[in-house]
Amino acid sequence: MNHSQSPSPNFTLSDENSICPFMDNYDFTNLMFDVGEGGNNGLIQEEPSSPTTIVTGESGGSGSAFTTLSKKEPTRFDCKNRGSRDGETKKMGHRVAIRTRSKIDVMDDGYKWRKYGKKSVKNNTNKRNYYKCSSDGCMVKKRVERDGENAAYVITTYEGVHNHESPSHVYYSDLGLSYDHGNWNQHSLLQSIQISPPS
DNA sequence: CGTTTTTGACCCGCGC
């Protein structure tokens, strides 16, 4: 289970990869972008020229549903604000869904994730994994599931915004390095996505 | 020894 634990460049994936695991394992073929801000239906536009689609959703309540690449089953991301438990303010953070083609299920985006659940969903023989940021006070969640039809694809959904820098960020910042090929990961991508953090 | 994973149970919203 221990994939690349440390954000160090020395990734030791159990696979046959060794040098550049990112480029080997990750292939951002489809990213879904959904700007479900308020009322607009964040539909994805799948452009053949740039097959990069990202889906983000900001708090919601409003059905920021998006159709996934014209699949037969319209994948819908309903904002389940289960805050009624403790009467907490039902505030959900940023949401980003990314569909990638990768060999491995979980991709190391620089953050430390702790798995807290596994569930088999409908329309998908594979299981969906639920992760939570293990950083203190950071309630960012992440859900990873393989595409039912294309097992080569992995759908990763981030929910929330980190209230801290990623370990890899501080690591590389300390070393004076910048994000480059080796350190490419979703962190930089997410950074570019999360341009409008929730109030 | 502390942290994470595992796994079933529980819980909750929604549709019927």
Next chain:
DNA sequence: GCGCGGGTCAAAAACG
């Protein structure tokens, strides 16, 4: 009101 689908909890095991 009930059942389904999905999300989370929590105890124990596993891991480093």
